[in-house]
Amino acid sequence: MKTCQVSVVVPCFNEDEVIEAFHRALVSVLEPTRRTFEICYVDDGSSDRTRARIGSLATADRRVRYTSFSRNFGKEAAMLAGLRMSRGDAVVLMDADLQHPPELLPRMLELRQRGYDQVVARRDRTGEGALRTLLSTAYYRAMGRCMDVSVIDGEGDFRLLSRTAVDAVLALPETNRFSKGIFSWIGFDTAAFTYRNVRRAAGSSKWGGRHLLNYGIDGLISFNTRPLRLAIHAGLALALAALGYALWIIADVALHGVGVPGYTTLLTAVVALGGIQLATLGVIGEYVGRIYCETKRRPHYVVRETSESPYGSPNFVA
Ligand code: UDP
Ligand code: MG
Numbered sequence: 001m002k003t004c005q006v007s008v009v010v011p012c013f014n015e016d017e018v019i020e021a022f023h024r025a026l027v028s029v030l031e032p033t034r035r036t037f038e039i040c041y042v043d044d045g046s047s048d049r050t051r052a053r054i055g056s057l058a059t060a061d062r063r064v065r066y067t068s069f070s071r072n073f074g075k076e077a078a079m080l081a082g083l084r085m086s087r088g089d090a091v092v093l094m095d096a097d098l099q100h101p102p103e104l105l106p107r108m109l110e111l112r113q114r115g116y117d118q119v120v121a122r123r124d125r126t127g128e129g130a131l132r133t134l135l136s137t138a139y140y141r142a143m144g145r146c147m148d149v150s151v152i153d154g155e156g157d158f159r160l161l162s163r164t165a166v167d168a169v170l171a172l173p174e175t176n177r178f179s180k181g182i183f184s185w186i187g188f189d190t191a192a193f194t195y196r197n198v199r200r201a202a203g204s205s206k207w208g209g210r211h212l213l214n215y216g217i218d219g220l221i222s223f224n225t226r227p228l229r230l231a232i233h234a235g236l237a238l239a240l241a242a243l244g245y246a247l248w249i250i251a252d253v254a255l256h257g258v259g260v261p262g263y264t265t266l267l268t269a270v271v272a273l274g275g276i277q278l279a280t281l282g283v284i285g286e287y288v289g290r291i292y293c294e295t296k297r298r299p300h301y302v303v304r305e306t307s308e309s310p311y312g313s314p315n316f317v318a
Helices: 019-033 050-060 075-085 102-113 130-146 163-170 179-186 209-222 226-256 263-296
Strands: 006-012 037-043 064-069 090-093 118-123 155-162 190-195 301-306 315-317
Touching: 006 019, 006 075, 019 037, 019 050, 019 102, 037 050, 037 075, 050 064, 064 075, 075 090, 075 155, 075 163, 075 301, 090 102, 090 163, 102 118, 102 155, 102 190, 130 209, 155 163, 155 179, 163 179, 179 209, 209 226, 209 263, 226 263
Parallel strands: 006 037, 006 090, 037 064, 118 190
Antiparallel strands: 064 301, 090 155, 118 155, 301 315
């Protein structure tokens, strides 16, 4: 078999409305590059006609392969499945909604040829709500301080990885996957360029506010234990403050005798301490929860069918 030079991995969840337009755009960009390519669609348990559509794309074109999940497992799982399935020397990860413009592929391939193992297309924030921009910027600042790996604003999953980089990503066995952190953790020479943000071509984003908040917490917790350290620091600072306060009271009593009992102080101290303790417990709980999930060693997803198994026999992939 001829070797495959480029694999494009596309996670799709309910992308019925755009998938065909996306496919046409992608093929029209890939063909002129004169490279052998394959397109790996991963249907993440869509409830619309996405699966049927990628199925017929695969039937019509041998360069198209797909995997379909038994239910929605999330984009992280879908990307993982796509990376595992890819066979190309370079692998490009992109969204199906045309927010990752296929026209940028030649530039990414060219940078790969210059020897970069990772090429990142970074979007700017054109056309985005002011509040979202503000929150994201603040989040990335905070992340920058808290994380051991660097995560940069606008750098998402739209990137090219060399086969070596893909192997490095696949060698990480964790159940809780936070790709942005993983891509940064594996290292290698990385090139980045910025493109103008585009709106989704059709359909709707699957990321609501709560989803984003949870994703943010995942990012903080997945890559380090600094929140635990922060809890210890806060505890120590409070204990010191309390000690100082106690000494001050003792001195006060020794000098002036017992005054009016300080209910307010007492109550404030109890409430503040209670709050901090609860928050700390929450932080510890997050980590324990993660340990629990990791120890179960469940597969990241369950496959319903793949283009390689035309009869659709369910098979389980770790
Ligand atoms: N996606 C997925 N599984 C999910 C949610 C999203 O595979 O549970 C895919 C989706 O089909 C799209 C990409 O991930 O190709 C990005 O999703 P979306 O456009 O909803 O995210 P946004 O661009 O708003 O960050
Ligand atoms: Mg999108």
